[in-house]
Amino acid sequence: MSSDQVTVAEEEYLQALFWLQEAQLPMTAANVARAMQLSPPTVSEMIGRLEGDGYISRAADKTLDFTAEGREHAEAIVRRHRLIERFLTDVLGIPWDEVHEEAERLEHAMSPVLEERMMAAIGDAKTCPHGHPIVLEERERGSLLADCEIGASVKILRFENEAEELLHYLRKIGLEPGLDGTVESSNEHEVVVASADGKHSISRSVAETVSVRADPAPPPRAALPEQLELSSDRYGR
Template sequence: MATATTQDSPTDITDKAAQYLEAIYLLISEDRPAIAARVAEIVGVTPPTVLETLRRLQRQGLIRMTQRKEIRLTEQGREHAERLMRRHRLMERFLTDVLGLDWRQAHEEAERLEHAVSPLLEERLAAVLGDPATCPHGNPIPGSRSASLLDLSPQVRLSECSGGQEATVVRIEEAAEWDLDLLTFFERHRIKPGETLHILVVADFNDTITVETSDGDVVLGKKAAERVWVHPTPVAVEDDTSLRAPAAVVG
């Protein structure tokens, strides 16, 4: 006799499963392949561990798998993920702008609090903060009425810039939040939205880029520079800038 299958309720989602859903949303929004291995890397677990949670999200109708094993959000999954991201980013703004927490602290606390934010609290947070368009790192807040005010001119990754250019930081990829040491480094050395960077040296032989910030000279590895999106402007720099000693280095 055939056994009827049951589908888990999409509202019956654990905090850990919600974290996976956010990771999938981030990968898709950054045009990166949303596959189990990348989700596992972001969340910080092994690929076999992530598969069980992905199967549950699939049973709940929040994701689907393509023939190429790429993960896609269903309409319901996208709405759920955007709701989570909206609450997370609003909470980060509140924690940084109102309570004065640093980026690392704000992210960790927002991770804990976002699941307890009610629609009423979400509405009040947005109102108190003036309906911000972005999180502290410059990433758009889903559902913000201020989104139309965002600068939509072309952006490039900092890693794509050339020596001698000047660039204004637009945003730090949300994926950088999963590396809290990197997030702390960016904040400490003033690699933040609105800050102007002077690209001093692009060294192809060791995949590094040296930039001047308001905090001094900083050397970034290629992977770190890929996390930073900027508006570049060509500008001349002195020929001897390549000889300046960097103040800090990150891989």
Template sequence: MKDSIHVSKENYLKAILEAEAEGRQVIPATLAHWLEVSAPAVTMALKRLRRDGLVEMGADGIVRLTAAGRETAYRTALRHHLIERMLSELFGMEWYQVHEEAERLEHAVSPAFEAKLLERLGNTGTCPHGNAVLPETPAERKKRGEIPLSEAAAGGRYTVVSLHERDPRLLLFLHSSGIDPNNTLRVLSQNYDQTVSIELPAGTSILGRPAAEAVWLRPASQA
């Protein structure tokens, strides 16, 4: 569990924004789980965020961003995205290392630096994990013809389009399993125990459901 001091106001707001973008309703327990902090720490943080007019909590216990909270959250998400792209595109840092680095640096970006990053990188590209500034819903991704590895048909060849990046341990796990953005893989079988067997350039691998759900694919063009 992380020291609650290191989980800033911006981290809470960004987590709520991400959850909303994924179509989830946020309750305090969701935040405790996502941010790896204790329930009392979440209670205290939410109290401060409500006092500052950044979140609202209804009688239903659901946490929602106010307009001001949404603005701050979006700003943090944009800075996170720009820092990841800066580290990867300008400094050649590996994709599985940039998320944690960006988590630290995003809070230190001044408006002037943000403007310079936008000028250099633009705001329409994807980060090294294949994601836009805000996470998209599964429905939006599927409309573009993408499919999560957990639902991909056996026998099919696919290209890895994007990875859910909230959990740095998951990114390291995927990398060590041979799954990198833009890699091509073949689905060997969807197994009875909800794992999926895949073939990668480096060999075969078996992934459990939580990991397979975080990997988005598009059918590979026929060779």
């Protein structure tokens, strides 16, 4: 299948698979279902289509991987998504917790000319407003906020889960990429970060999805797969 025949649905799945790989989570149909909040049969059908169209391969243990063509498409849609988010925030002034879903709608109909002009409009910005690199190879690994010890100095790098409901929660408590602070307390229920703007109390499950640059730095690890799931009960809102 040629590049101009990729469907919107296929692009959505390629984007989800890229996110899993970038976050160093297993690329499996089960994790795609969690990330996209879809039923396993629905995901299984689309995975079969992506494999048949030559965008992914499936190993004997059911893990997935991109083909060269699939990776090219995935990187393109992810780059456009993050670029649109930054443009909407910096140029149009839309709050950063409201741009993710809008970018989802716009990313599939973006021409190369518009992409080039958006890149010029955002200037020196290197990441989307949630901290993910627009130039994909420039991602800093970082550590998870949930793993940082009390007293550690931290800088918020990015939010690994960009579900809009979760972004609203993070903005409400004053946490955003670039914020510098110190871990004031950490227990099984919450992590408290003190910054020049005040104290930010974040539920531990959400702290599992926040990547930081920390000193001292805990050993890096991937977010837990179950943190892909979004629900009011899980995040305590």
